[in-house]
Amino acid sequence: MTAAAAGRDSGSSIAAEESGAEPQAPPYRAATATRKRTPRRCREWPLAGELALRCRHPLAAGARHHRRHAAGKGFRSVTRWRHLQGGSGAAMAEAFKTVEPLEYYRRFLKENCRPDGRELGEFRTTTVNIGSITTADGSALVKFGNTTVICGVKAELATPTEDSANKGYIVPNVELPSLCSPRFRSGPPGEEAQAASQFIADVIENSQIIAKEDLCIANGKLVWVLYCDIICMDYDGNLLDASAFALLAALKNVQLPSVTINEETGLSEVNFKQKNPLMIRKHPVATSFAIFDDTLLIVDPNAEEEDLATGTVTVVTDEEDRLCSVHKPGGSPLTGAKLQDCITRAITRQREVKKLIDKVINSIKPK
């Protein structure tokens, strides 16, 4: 009962950049003709603007330049910088990143790309696997790059309250255990976990993903309670998107046994042989953006980008392009037009995610 599908947003990736033909006569060779200058240029490559300009990937340019040095291509004497062989270019970039993380990011963003090779509007590879937990009534595991979130839905029977006699309950809970990131401590849920739980509860409520009347078995007597436990296993940013996606995929996977109430005894009888899927009315999909330097918007931020960003926005849309939630918890102020851009991007993302879910659901259907 397990299937997985992966989808990556369209858009050229940086890998293509690396395979590009190396220029035959690089302009920097002229500058490196004299012995005195070359080693200095080489050592300073992360700061040498002209090198970065030649390639969209600033580090690729530097590394390639450096490899030429190490291999001794185009230089009469190589003995003087043999000691710089191997990954010292990467080590220098690493040092630059440690000392000036924000400046490091800005260099990339100026070239319309990010250190992990993505473009600004590109999502990480999204993977979804449904039915991962056999003991749950429905489950899904979602990965956004390294971020891993698992959602299990457990259905239980309960009696409804007087004032909502024909309505069931959906109880979401987001857990951020200490294993998922060093920033979380074990113990009672922290602010981020509680805020995420509230966000998921709001999305369920606002989008009407399931009509609560559908969870009613016998009016005023018996209803279903769906406990949706969302657990983050690897935290690398964009928790809200991954959680909302995992919840939707898990709910699509739910198979509830049919329940009948025996007229004579008044007891409920559960038939585990006959199972019915839940009616999913809407497909809300969350799309998060990080705001860099008050103006630049990047989608699907990882943990590092979230920390450096000056704010985040999460937009939830459904298949009818209705806004189920616009969640902007403070941070840099945005104009209405910028928010509109976010919404437009969120709508295209909704289509992609919907397609991905449909593909997975169809792949496990018995033929």
Added chain:
Amino acid sequence: VAMELWGYRAMGGSCLRPFSCELGPLSRPDGSAAFLQGDTSVLAALYGPAEAKGNRELPERAALEVLLRPKTGLPGVGERSREQLLRRTCEAVVLGRLHPRCAVSVVLQVVADGGSLLSCCLNAACMGLLDAGLPLASLFCGVTCALHPDGSLILDPTTRQEQEARAVLTFAIDSAEKKVLMASTKGACSMEEMQQCIAAAQSAADTIFQFYRDSIRRRYSKS
């Protein structure tokens, strides 16, 4: 110095409820404010910048903390989520880098909830920050808009109007460029409706900022 001011402005068919503000009602905190919007009332107390305790200390900026106390009972998940919204909104305007390794705590006590609670909390927090004299990049105000099922837009709705509404949107608008600092929505709406609400909130923000200015002027002209 107790000071009260009433504002009631008509806003193109829809209007804000009367609001009033008392600056410095409490003696112990470094800054305090009581903000009233119709039947909704929130009391804000601000402590700091003071020494940060424990591991909350940040090496290059002030650590901000917002505590939201409900009218009755203990704070729950909903309060935590609002605290996060309020804290990040305040962090965006407070010039925290001027007070590294310090702590600022904003305590908000709900006195009465008659609708538009989040926007009242935002307004109380901003007045509290103003009263404490903390250096700010800009001011902010909270505006709640409700979309009625018949399509009309209600600003600053009451509890009843919120319950009847199809969608309730709360925005924090900054005073410098009238941009959206914070957004939080309940219910579903279309893109156009949201843009309408932002425009309405931005024009309502002018009224509120004028009210802020008047309250501060009165406070300092008397004493």
